[in-house]
Amino acid sequence: MTPLLSAEVAAPPRLQAMRLEILAGEKIALIGPNGSGKTTLLRALAGIDDDASSVYIQGESLTLVPPARRAKLLAFLPASRDVRWPIPVRDVVALGLAKPDPARVDQLLKRLRLTDLAERPIDRLSTGERARALLARALADRPRLLLLDEPLSNLDPAWALRTLDLLDGIASEGCGIALALHDLSLIGRFDRVWMLDHGRLVADLPPAKLLASPEFASVFEVEPASTGWALRPSADRRSSP
Numbered sequence: 095m096t097p098l099l100s101a102e103v104a105a106p107p108r109l110q111a112m113r114l115e116i117l118a119g120e121k122i123a124l125i126g127p128n129g130s131g132k133t134t135l136l137r138a139l140a141g142i143d144d145d146a147s148s149v150y151i152q153g154e155s156l157t158l159v160p161p162a163r164r165a166k167l168l169a170f171l172p173a174s175r176d177v178r179w180p181i182p183v184r185d186v187v188a189l190g191l192a193k194p195d196p197a198r199v200d201q202l203l204k205r206l207r208l209t210d211l212a213e214r215p216i217d218r219l220s221t222g223e224r225a226r227a228l229l230a231r232a233l234a235d236r237p238r239l240l241l242l243d244e245p246l247s248n249l250d251p252a253w254a255l256r257t258l259d260l261l262d263g264i265a266s267e268g269c270g271i272a273l274a275l276h277d278l279s280l281i282g283r284f285d286r287v288w289m290l291d292h293g294r295l296v297a298d299l300p301p302a303k304l305l306a307s308p309e310f311a312s313v314f315e316v317e318p319a320s321t322g323w324a325l326r327p328s329a330d331r332r333s334s335p
């Protein structure tokens with residue numbers, strides 16, 4: 095099957111070279127400790143930084159397509175929820191569309207339960223509400239590939255699950271998704287996991303295999319416990335401060 099995304103990433107010194115593919119309808123969880131390179135990788139795949147990466151979506155080179163076509167191919171959601179402009183939520187969502195489509199904006203506001211907040215300036219929303227509004231903007235033009243940097247991090251448990259359900263529906267229509275997250279309990283919702291460590295792709299595995307792999311044990315200093323996760327015994331914990 096021809097991949098939806100085909101990329102050779104080269105973003106030294108923060109990322110080592112890696113070759114990546116995403117199939118249509120595939121959902122990838124991107125995990126790794128703080129500073130391992132998740133944001134850098136998503137930005138490289140989105141063609142944001144001026145690096146030597148080569149990214150093809152549906153066979154089209156990201157560096158060659160005009161901006162309007164690019165918006166149809168991919169959307170990138172940054173991890174920051176910081177929006178300083180007092181723009182109404184409705185208008186923020188509309189910014190995700192190449193052509194005006196008020197019906198689509200209404201549909202997304204309803205889907206993300208933002209209709210009552212539609213006229214409120216986005217800088218006067220809670221962080222989680224703002225996260226939902228920014229996600230709505232990313233989804234607006236129905237891009238083929240979604241690159242989402244920690245979209246669940248400010249959401250309450252119900253909204254994290256609703257968002258995953260929403261993404262399941264979008265993936266079932268053929269959209270590819272790569273999503274950075276820290277909540278390891280959610281990786282079972284994804285088809286594959288890319289695990290980064292110090293800028294290197296150290297595993298590309300289905301979730302169950304990843305969790306059982308020696309790479310997981312060595313990269314994350316945690317292990318499953320009755321309370322969720324527990325720190326693994328390690329030299330730095332054994333020594334007194």
Ligand SMILES: Nc1ncnc2c1ncn2[C@@H]1O[C@H](COP(=O)(O)OP(=O)(O)OP(=O)(O)O)[C@@H](O)[C@H]1O
Binds near residue numbers: 108
């Ligand atoms: N603008 C920058 N210039 C130089 N180094 C940077 C810059 N931004 C990030 N870095 C470094 O690149 C490395 C990867 O950062 P990146 O933000 O991609 O990590 P991450 O996995 O997304 O981390 P987190 O889980 O904390 O969000 C880190 O060591 C970071 O300090």
